[in-house]
Amino acid sequence: MDDRSTPLIDIRNLYVEYLTNRGPVRAVENVSFAVKSGEVFGLAGESACGKSTIAHAILRVLRPPAVITGGRILYKGVDVLGLERTSPEEYRNKVLGGVTRKGIGSSAELIERYRWAEVSMVFQSAMNSLNPVVKIVHQITDVLMRHLDIDRAEARRRAEELMEIVNIDKRRLEAYPHQLSGGMRQRIVIAIALALRPSLMIMDEPTTALDVVVQKDILQQIDQLKREYGFSILFITHDLSLMVEFSDRIAIMYAGEIVELAPANEILNNPLHPYTKGLLASFPSITGERVKMSGIPGAPPNLLNPPAGCRFRERCAEWTGVDIPRSPQLQEVIPDHFAACECKYGRADHA
Amino acid sequence: MPEAQMVGSSLEVRRPLLEVRHLVKRFPVGGLFGKKQLHAVTDVSFTLDRGEVVALVGESGSGKSTTARLIVRLYEPTSGEIIFDGKDILKTEPRKASLSFRGRVQMIFQDPFGSLSPNHSIGFQLERPIRIHKRARGEAAVRAKVYELLETAGLNPPEEMARKYPFELSGGQRQRVAIARALAVEPEIILADEPVSMLDVSIRMGVLNLMHRLKEERGIGFLYITHDLASARYLADRTLVMYAGHVVEAGESVDLMDNPQHPYTQLLLSAVPNPRAGLRTREVQARGEIPSLINPPPGCPFAPRCPRVMPQCRHTMPEVAQVGPDHWLRCHLFPPG
Numbered sequence: 001m002d003d004r005s006t007p008l009i010d011i012r013n014l015y016v017e018y019l020t021n022r023g024p025v026r027a028v029e030n031v032s033f034a035v036k037s038g039e040v041f042g043l044a045g046e047s048a049c050g051k052s053t054i055a056h057a058i059l060r061v062l063r064p065p066a067v068i069t070g071g072r073i074l075y076k077g078v079d080v081l082g083l084e085r086t087s088p089e090e091y092r093n094k095v096l097g098g099v100t101r102k103g104i105g106s107s108a109e110l111i112e113r114y115r116w117a118e119v120s121m122v123f124q125s126a127m128n129s130l131n132p133v134v135k136i137v138h139q140i141t142d143v144l145m146r147h148l149d150i151d152r153a154e155a156r157r158r159a160e161e162l163m164e165i166v167n168i169d170k171r172r173l174e175a176y177p178h179q180l181s182g183g184m185r186q187r188i189v190i191a192i193a194l195a196l197r198p199s200l201m202i203m204d205e206p207t208t209a210l211d212v213v214v215q216k217d218i219l220q221q222i223d224q225l226k227r228e229y230g231f232s233i234l235f236i237t238h239d240l241s242l243m244v245e246f247s248d249r250i251a252i253m254y255a256g257e258i259v260e261l262a263p264a265n266e267i268l269n270n271p272l273h274p275y276t277k278g279l280l281a282s283f284p285s286i287t288g289e290r291v292k293m294s295g296i297p298g299a300p301p302n303l304l305n306p307p308a309g310c311r312f313r314e315r316c317a318e319w320t321g322v323d324i325p326r327s328p329q330l331q332e333v334i335p336d337h338f339a340a341c342e343c344k345y346g347r348a349d350h351a
Numbered sequence: 352m353p354e355a356q357m358v359g360s361s362l363e364v365r366r367p368l369l370e371v372r373h374l375v376k377r378f379p380v381g382g383l384f385g386k387k388q389l390h391a392v393t394d395v396s397f398t399l400d401r402g403e404v405v406a407l408v409g410e411s412g413s414g415k416s417t418t419a420r421l422i423v424r425l426y427e428p429t430s431g432e433i434i435f436d437g438k439d440i441l442k443t444e445p446r447k448a449s450l451s452f453r454g455r456v457q458m459i460f461q462d463p464f465g466s467l468s469p470n471h472s473i474g475f476q477l478e479r480p481i482r483i484h485k486r487a488r489g490e491a492a493v494r495a496k497v498y499e500l501l502e503t504a505g506l507n508p509p510e511e512m513a514r515k516y517p518f519e520l521s522g523g524q525r526q527r528v529a530i531a532r533a534l535a536v537e538p539e540i541i542l543a544d545e546p547v548s549m550l551d552v553s554i555r556m557g558v559l560n561l562m563h564r565l566k567e568e569r570g571i572g573f574l575y576i577t578h579d580l581a582s583a584r585y586l587a588d589r590t591l592v593m594y595a596g597h598v599v600e601a602g603e604s605v606d607l608m609d610n611p612q613h614p615y616t617q618l619l620l621s622a623v624p625n626p627r628a629g630l631r632t633r634e635v636q637a638r639g640e641i642p643s644l645i646n647p648p649p650g651c652p653f654a655p656r657c658p659r660v661m662p663q664c665r666h667t668m669p670e671v672a673q674v675g676p677d678h679w680l681r682c683h684l685f686p687p688g
Binding site for chain 2: 046047211212213215216217238239240241242244245264268278279281282283284285286287290292293294295296297299300315
């Protein structure tokens with residue numbers, strides 16, 4: 001299961017469109033990346049760049065008008081987008097390593113089992129995703145009892161354990177969400193995401209609504225839990241400094257496409273794509289000389305009618321005037337460091 | 352315009368244009384007969400002059416937005432003085448801020464989606480303050496002024512932008528409209544409450560740089576309210592750190608952030624994401640969150656979380672201690688004098 005050569009999740013040429021009255025919005029265009037087991041993989045970009053849409057596609061929670069129009073998502077070698085057609089035997093062998101578990105009697109149950117038990121998610125503004133009229137304890141035990149063959153007493157015992165893991169007094173299980181601070185609620189949401197020991201946790205802006213001190217505290221805790229339990233994290237945020245601090249590898253998205261993919265320190269120290277450089281120039285430093293920073297002029301394109309070729313061209317400081325008729329492709333400019341900028345790095349001739 | 356020039360001549364006195372002294376705001380909470388009070392702002396004092404950017408930083412609930420709202424009189428202060436151009440406006444304008452004050456002090460809000468009327472064109476929303484404050488007379492002059500404002504705020508071409516409605520603009524463009532609208536009355540001071548925190552990262556710098564340019568070219572003073580210390584360091588000449596309604600440390604921005612003295616400022620700075628330092632290098636020294644502001648106990652509000660707390664911290668609020676030419680704090684580790 002911890003085979004490091006095969007990725008935990010492998011996204012290949014994913015396309016997602018939102019069908020609107022004014023035409024399809026091409027939210028995700030030909031996106032490919034893989035998350036290794038035990039890795040923190042960061043997906044960075046501005047609002048509406050498609051990062052949350054990818055997360056929802058992985059968890060199979062995209063609803064119309066969003067439609068996956070192409071590509072594959074492989075989780076431990078199983079086709080996530082075709083779970084309905086996967087046999088329980090194949091799932092058991094590839095995903096569970098041959099172990100029989102509750103809720104995989106038929107293909108229809110596989111999706112239920114895959115969500116949360118294999119891949120869980122901490123949603124954006126998760127602190128408001130708890131049910132306001134249900135006690136914390138029931139919100140945790142509901143998840144446990146839905147998925148595991150355990151009784152209420154055992155579920156409660158595990159809920160107490162989870163509270164301990166995220167550093168909250170177990171007496172708080174009897175509280176309602178409004179009686180807890182934002183940071184505590186966020187910790188509880190993380191506890192619920194951890195409840196079934198998933199292999200992949202997707203965290204969509206998990207700390208954006210929190211104050212910096214609480215944010216740092218929670219991220220350090222997640223980091224510790226990750227090392228203890230060995231899950232992978234798909235970390236989504238617009239905050240590039242936070243992302244570099246927290247992730248092993250990072251993909252930078254712009255207008256639905258990945259424009260650069262590299263180890264975190266490479267993104268920080270040797271950014272190749274002009275958009276990445278612009279993003280880095282949008283975060284003033286908390287130390288050192290005060291220098292004027294430019295940010296990036298203009299605004300992202302409307303994805304109802306994206307420009308042909310490079311979608312960043314209008315805002316690009318390094319555009320050479322060369323016309324790129326098709327979308328630039330990611331290519332390995334230096335080992336393990338990919339960028340999609342044909343003005344600077346030419347066009348790779350790969351399939 | 353003539354009014355603004357008149358004001359300019361009083362510069363010789365070298366008194367800061369805006370001076371806030373011992374500002375206090377308590378909100379009654381807990382029902383009609385409740386005796387509980389929420390201490391939102393306690394004893395806040397600072398000055399803000401023309402051509403100066405002062406940042407008010409702190410976590411949510413620290414009282415920074417309330418402070419700005421007290422200055423523009425969206426809330427009535429419980430006590431304290433707001434001295435503007437030599438006059439205590441709480442006494443000279445006891446019931447509400449006068450038109451003349453509103454013409455000199457403007458505010459920009461965090462949410463550019465909520466602060467513009469969806470039913471009116473951008474041009475209309477800019478004309479209104481110009482007419483109300485009589486900054487231009489006659490159709491043509493007003494129109495010219497609207498175009499000039501749009502250009503100043505970087506909204507081009509102005510003729511086209513004036514015809515648009517808010518829904519046709521991006522978040523960054525809307526915040527520029529909000530700035531243009533504040534500029535329409537030719538203010539001397541703008542209070543900007545988290546003006547970029549709802550904007551996409553790549554366009555934040557554009558708005559911050561616009562504020563910087565207005566400070567440099569027009570001598571506008573800004574009170575920049577933010578939770579983002581790095582942007583305060585970038586933009587502000589001086590920074591005040593607020594915690595639970597109190598200003599706990601203040602100083603020249605770069606000096607303050609490079610040499611923080613108050614344990615809370617140190618904690619706040621250690622939590623700012625720093626890609627070069629990494630997540631694991633600096634452990635968070637204190638956990639917990641801002642305490643309840645309802646009938647708070649005496650003493651320093653940070654005492655319950657402070658890693659260096661001493662007995663006296665729990666019963667008396669420390670006095671102001673000077674630790675540098677323009678750097679002071681309130682902490683028992685630094686006795687005054």
